[in-house]
Amino acid sequence: MDKLTITKPDDWHVHLRDGELLGDALRHTARQFARAVVMPNLSPPVTTVAAAKAYAQRIMQACKLLEPSEIGHFEPLMTLYLTDNTPPDEIEKAKAAGIVGVKLYPAGATTNSAAGVTNIALCDATLAKMAQIGVPLLVHGEVTSAQIDLFDREAVFIEEILHPLRLRHPKLRVVFEHITTEQAVEYVMNADTQQLGKIAATITAHHLLYNRNAIFQGGIRPHYYCLPVLKREHHRQALLKAATGDSERFFLGTDSAPHVTRSKEQACGCAGCFTAAQALELYAKAFDSVGKLQQLEAFASFRGPDFYGLARNTEQVVLEKKPQEVPHQYAFGAEYITPLNAGQTLEWTFLG
Ligand code: DOR
Numbered sequence: 001m002d003k004l005t006i007t008k009p010d011d012w013h014v015h016l017r018d019g020e021l022l023g024d025a026l027r028h029t030a031r032q033f034a035r036a037v038v039m040p041n042l043s044p045p046v047t048t049v050a051a052a053k054a055y056a057q058r059i060m061q062a063c064k065l066l067e068p069s070e071i072g073h074f075e076p077l078m079t080l081y082l083t084d085n086t087p088p089d090e091i092e093k094a095k096a097a098g099i100v101g102v103k104l105y106p107a108g109a110t111t112n113s114a115a116g117v118t119n120i121a122l123c124d125a126t127l128a129k130m131a132q133i134g135v136p137l138l139v140h141g142e143v144t145s146a147q148i149d150l151f152d153r154e155a156v157f158i159e160e161i162l163h164p165l166r167l168r169h170p171k172l173r174v175v176f177e178h179i180t181t182e183q184a185v186e187y188v189m190n191a192d193t194q195q196l197g198k199i200a201a202t203i204t205a206h207h208l209l210y211n212r213n214a215i216f217q218g219g220i221r222p223h224y225y226c227l228p229v230l231k232r233e234h235h236r237q238a239l240l241k242a243a244t245g246d247s248e249r250f251f252l253g254t255d256s257a258p259h260v261t262r263s264k265e266q267a268c269g270c271a272g273c274f275t276a277a278q279a280l281e282l283y284a285k286a287f288d289s290v291g292k293l294q295q296l297e298a299f300a301s302f303r304g305p306d307f308y309g310l311a312r313n314t315e316q317v318v319l320e321k322k323p324q325e326v327p328h329q330y331a332f333g334a335e336y337i338t339p340l341n342a343g344q345t346l347e348w349t350f351l352g
C-alpha cells in the first residue's frame with residue numbers, strides 16, 4: 001500500500017499553548033486535524049468557563065490569521081482545569097458552554113500542574129456533578145509521591161486513585177490520557193462499563209514508536225523526554241497492540257506539547273514532545289510496523305468522536321508512502337521548536 005485515504009482525523013489531546021506560540025502550534029495541528037481537545041494547562045490555568053471561552057476566542061482569532069490553503073476548517077474542543085476548589089456550579093456552566101471535558105492534573109505531576117488537585121477527595125461533589133450531567137473526566141494518570149519510582153507512577157495511580165474514583169462515581173465517564181504501560185492497557189481493556197461509567201484511553205505516537213532507551217541513545221536526548229515518561233519495550237508492545245486492535249476504547253491523542261528548544265536543551269529541560277507537524281506520519285509508521293495500516297482510520301477518526309458523542313468527520317485526507325525529512329527546527333513566533341525526529345527521514349507524507 002503506498003497511498004492511504006482516511007476520514008479526516010481529530011486530535012483528542014493536544015497543547016496549543018497561548019500568546020506567541022499559539023498561532024504556530026495551531027498551524028500544525030489544524031493542517032492535519034479537523035478538531036482537537038485543547039489542554040487547559042496554561043499559565044495561569046484555564047479553571048473557569050469564562051477563561052475557556054476567552055481562550056477559545058484567541059484560538060479562533062489565531063485561526064483567521066492562518067492561510068486558508070494551509071489549514072481546513074478547524075474546531076477547538078475546550079476543556080477545564082480541575083482544582084481542589086472547582087465548584088459543581090462551574091460544571092453546569094461548562095456543560096452549557098459545550099466544554100467537552102474536565103482535566104485532572106495531580107498537583108506537581110507535570111507542566112503547569114501546580115494549581116492541580118492535591119487530594120482527589122476534595123473534588124467529590126464536583127465529580128458527582130460531572131457524573132450526573134455527563135461531563136467526562138480527562139485524567140493525567142500518575143501519582144506524584146516522591147516515594148514512588150517515576151516509572152511506576154501510572155500503575156500505582158490506577159490502583160490508588162483511578163479505580164477507587166470510578167467506584168465512588170459509578171456513572172463518571174473517564175478518558176485515561178496518554179497511557180504508557182501494559183497495566184493501563186489492561187485496566188482500560190478489561191474495565192467494567194456495565195456497572196461503572198465508560199472508560200477510554202488516548203495513546204501518543206511517541207509512546208507507540210519508542211521505549212525509554214530513546215531518551216539515552218548515545219547521550220541524553222531531551223526531545224524524547226515527556227510525561228508520563230517513555231517506558232520499557234514490553235509496555236510499548238502492549239500499547240501498539242491496543243491501538244492497532246479492535247477495541248473501541250483506544251484512540252488518537254498526540255499530546256503534542258511544544259516547548260522552545262532552549263527550554264528543552266538545558267540542565268533542567270521541560271517535558272513534552274512536539275509531534276503535531278508530522279503527527280499522522282508518525283502514527284502511520286507505528287501502524288505500518290505491525291502491518292495494521294487498515295486500522296489507522298478507526299483509531300484516528302472514528303473511536304474518538306464515538307466516545308465523545310460527536311459526529312465523525314466527513315472529509316478525507318491522504319497519506320503517501322513518500323519519504324520526507326523532518327526539519328531541524330520550526331519557527332514559533334520569534335522562537336524555535338525542535339520536533340521529535342528532527343533531521344530524520346520519515347517514510348510517510350501527509351498530503352492533505
Ligand atoms: O510531556 C508532557 N508535556 N506531559 C504533560 O503532561 C504536559 C505536557 C506539557 O504541557 O508540556
Ligand code: ZN
Pocket residue numbers: 013014015039255257
Ligand atoms: Zn498533555
